[in-house]
Amino acid sequence: MDWGSLHTILGGVNKHSTSIGKIWLTVLFIFRIMILVVAAERVWGDEQDDFVCNTLQPGCKNVCYDHFFPISHIRLWALQLIFVSTPALLVAMHVAYRRHEKKKQFRKGDRKCDYKDIEEIRKQRFHIEGPLWWTYTSSIFFRLVFEAVFMYAFYFMYDGFRMPRLMKCNAWPCPNTVDCFVSRPTEKTVFTIFMIAVSSICILLNVAELCYLLAKFFLRRSKRAGNPKHHPNHENKEETKQNEMNELISDSCQNTNTGFSG
Amino acid sequence: MSWRFLCDLLSGVNKYSTRIGRIWVAVVFMFRLMVYAVAAESIWKYEHDEFECNIKQPGCENVCFDHFFPVSHISLWALQLIMVSAPSLLVVFHVAYRENREKRHNQKLYRSPGELDGGLLCTYLTSLILKTGLEIVFLVLFYKLYNGFKVPRLVKCDIRPCPSTVDCYISKPTEKMIFLYFLVATSCLCIVLNLSELSYLIFKYSIKCYLKRYIKKCQ
Numbered sequence: 208m209d210w211g212s213l214h215t216i217l218g219g220v221n222k223h224s225t226s227i228g229k230i231w232l233t234v235l236f237i238f239r240i241m242i243l244v245v246a247a248e249r250v251w252g253d254e255q256d257d258f259v260c261n262t263l264q265p266g267c268k269n270v271c272y273d274h275f276f277p278i279s280h281i282r283l284w285a286l287q288l289i290f291v292s293t294p295a296l297l298v299a300m301h302v303a304y305r306r307h308e309k310k311k312q313f314r315k316g317d318r319k320c321d322y323k324d325i326e327e328i329r330k331q332r333f334h335i336e337g338p339l340w341w342t343y344t345s346s347i348f349f350r351l352v353f354e355a356v357f358m359y360a361f362y363f364m365y366d367g368f369r370m371p372r373l374m375k376c377n378a379w380p381c382p383n384t385v386d387c388f389v390s391r392p393t394e395k396t397v398f399t400i401f402m403i404a405v406s407s408i409c410i411l412l413n414v415a416e417l418c419y420l421l422a423k424f425f426l427r428r429s430k431r432a433g434n435p436k437h438h439p440n441h442e443n444k445e446e447t448k449q450n451e452m453n454e455l456i457s458d459s460c461q462n463t464n465t466g467f468s469g
Numbered sequence: 470m471s472w473r474f475l476c477d478l479l480s481g482v483n484k485y486s487t488r489i490g491r492i493w494v495a496v497v498f499m500f501r502l503m504v505y506a507v508a509a510e511s512i513w514k515y516e517h518d519e520f521e522c523n524i525k526q527p528g529c530e531n532v533c534f535d536h537f538f539p540v541s542h543i544s545l546w547a548l549q550l551i552m553v554s555a556p557s558l559l560v561v562f563h564v565a566y567r568e569n570r571e572k573r574h575n576q577k578l579y580r581s582p583g584e585l586d587g588g589l590l591c592t593y594l595t596s597l598i599l600k601t602g603l604e605i606v607f608l609v610l611f612y613k614l615y616n617g618f619k620v621p622r623l624v625k626c627d628i629r630p631c632p633s634t635v636d637c638y639i640s641k642p643t644e645k646m647i648f649l650y651f652l653v654a655t656s657c658l659c660i661v662l663n664l665s666e667l668s669y670l671i672f673k674y675s676i677k678c679y680l681k682r683y684i685k686k687c688q
Contacts, residue, residue: 209507265638266523269638278643
């Protein structure tokens with residue numbers, strides 16, 4: 208179980224996303240998950256071993272480390288990525304539910320179902336409209352909330368995004384105020400700022416996607432309100448009726464022909 | 470052998486689950502397996518090395534660590550994930566048994582081997598009860614073994630060969646506590662989902678049975 212499994216799960220959602228959603232997914236995997244796995248984990252890998260306090264008092268280092276890093280950056284990022292990816296599962300589950308319903312219709316031999324085989328249903332791409340629009344929009348909203356909450360948590364816990372070189376600690380059992388030195392503070396600051404910047408870009412992409420979906424929704428509504436005759440369902444019914452009439456005409460023509468040819 | 474096997478098992482179970490069952494699978498995947506694999510494991514990785522006692526007496530640290538952590542949090546967490554996912558195998562086996570039976574007799578014996586009716590429904594309900602029971606057992610075990618879900622910074626140890634009461638310091642206690650609370654929260658969520666699914670299935674099939682009997686009476 209690793210980030211690859213998440214890629215498999217979310218890859219399926221990509222087909223049904225908007226263009227902005229696809230960009231968001233790419234940014235998530237390349238600039239956040241990959242960076243976390245190949246670089247950040249190495250930088251924070253030795254964080255407690257190389258956290259050094261200027262004292263020989265046993266336990267002082269442990270206590271000071273725990274005081275300044277209640278939860279490590281790397282774990283907080285991992286949690287953030289998991290929470291931010293979870294709403295996409297809502298969309299995946301909704302799509303799977305719709306596919307399941309279509310397969311049921313197909314197996315019953317329903318005339319409304321115009322698929323040639325099950326494979327076509329499996330490969331079909333659903334447009335973001337109707338109930339799927341609501342699911343998709345809710346998932347973007349939750350993503351935004353989780354991103355914002357985690358960014359605030361980072362800022363609140365570490366007093367900003369900078370990693371200091373030296374921390375002064377006087378928690379018991381340290382005998383007095385002791386100097387503690389963080390390992391690789393500059394590299395950690397650089398990565399922290401990078402991850403925060405990419406988080407902000409993801410927030411902007413989510414906001415843009417939300418605005419795009421809302422704009423599309425209101426435009427569609429105003430078109431329908433302005434011209435009810437050109438309602439898509441109305442148009443489809445008209446087209447189907449015309450198709451049926453054409454079939455009847457062509458059938459009756461064939462019968463007449465055979466009648467004459469016979 | 471790794472967590473991939475459990476993932477494949479849960480994906481297989483997903484096919485025969487109800488909607489609430491699929492939400493349960495999603496919660497187990499994302500909030501328990503993934504969090505365990507990508508975050509929690511690394512916190513407890515060097516817990517023994519980083520456990521420090523205020524003494525130079527050889528063996529004292531070992532003995533104190535063993536006394537306070539008879540089973541490590543992370544090992545108990547892994548056991549819980551495996552045990553809680555295992556009852557789903559009952560459903561998979563039952564469906565495989567139905568499919569085998571159809572092949573042997575070379576005829577359609579069931580409307581659909583994966584449909585929840587008759588014996589398969591009983592198996593499914595049993596697996597739900599087992600899952601819920603095991604979740605509760607592990608939560609109680611966690612609570613009893615570690616006196617609650619808190620991880621203290623300091624523990625006092627006076628077991629031989631430690632010459633007197635010695636201060637021992639646990640590494641990353643706050644981080645461990647945060648993840649333990651996360652584990653408890655997701656466990657409770659899974660218990661609620663299992664109980665909802667159980668009630669939903671019992672209610673649905675009771676209504677079905679009642680309606681069938683009512684129609685027969687009318688006829």
